[in-house]
Amino acid sequence: MSSDLKVYKVSFVKQNEIVNIENLNPDFWEKANCLTDFCSPWKTESFSKIEFRARWDLDYLYFNFQVFDSEVYTDRKDNSTDSICNSDRVELFFRKDDKLSPYYCLEMDIDTRILDFEAYPKWNFDYDWKWPKGHLEIYSFKNQDSFIVQGKISTASLKSLGLLQDNIIETGVYRAKFSQNENLEYEPTWITWVNPDTESPNFHIASSFGQFILEQ
Numbered sequence: 001m002s003s004d005l006k007v008y009k010v011s012f013v014k015q016n017e018i019v020n021i022e023n024l025n026p027d028f029w030e031k032a033n034c035l036t037d038f039c040s041p042w043k044t045e046s047f048s049k050i051e052f053r054a055r056w057d058l059d060y061l062y063f064n065f066q067v068f069d070s071e072v073y074t075d076r077k078d079n080s081t082d083s084i085c086n087s088d089r090v091e092l093f094f095r096k097d098d099k100l101s102p103y104y105c106l107e108m109d110i111d112t113r114i115l116d117f118e119a120y121p122k123w124n125f126d127y128d129w130k131w132p133k134g135h136l137e138i139y140s141f142k143n144q145d146s147f148i149v150q151g152k153i154s155t156a157s158l159k160s161l162g163l164l165q166d167n168i169i170e171t172g173v174y175r176a177k178f179s180q181n182e183n184l185e186y187e188p189t190w191i192t193w194v195n196p197d198t199e200s201p202n203f204h205i206a207s208s209f210g211q212f213i214l215e216q
Contacts, residue, residue: 006210013057064150065090073178084115093172094163098206167214
């Protein structure tokens with residue numbers, strides 16, 4: 001595990017707290033650290049505020065994206081990889097180490113469609129791979145000024161994939177925002193927690209990851 005990565009501390013869920021991931025009350029997330037320092041290094045335009053929160057217990061990692069954007073674009077022509085990739089979404093990537101061989105990607109949209117895949121360096125993606133069945137749940141909510149995508153990932157699956165080591169998970173946190181350009185075509189703005197310091201947008205690189213430290 002790298003020691004010089006950007007850090008987000010994940011607060012522990014106490015035994016007396018009731019967890020219902022489909023309808024978590026605000027008090028649950030108020031006990032989480034709020035991550036807001038996102039950037040879009042490849043564009044000068046401003047983007048909507050993003051708040052990310054995570055908590056954990058011995059069974060699950062719980063996560064919550066709240067994106068303060070009322071104009072959400074979703075390509076609903078089908079549920080294909082291309083359709084999800086052409087939609088507004090939030091993303092979590094997990095890796096064992098900086099070799100990225102392999103790492104694992106979850107890309108999630110407001111319709112709770114999940115693009116989950118195993119990846120290797122040089123954009124080598126296995127879209128046939130799926131997160132272990134029964135070990136991932138997500139839900140979404142939308143109101144006038146924001147949308148929320150939240151869910152839970154079992155610690156058992158994180159351990160089995162070698163991603164949870166000594167209460168640390170090396171993680172990338174991202175968002176893709178689609179907007180119409182002057183030709184009325186939708187194009188993405190790429191937003192990331194960790195600036196990968198690349199000339200062009202690239203989340204699939206070791207420098208785009210940080211560390212989740214699971215507190216107790």
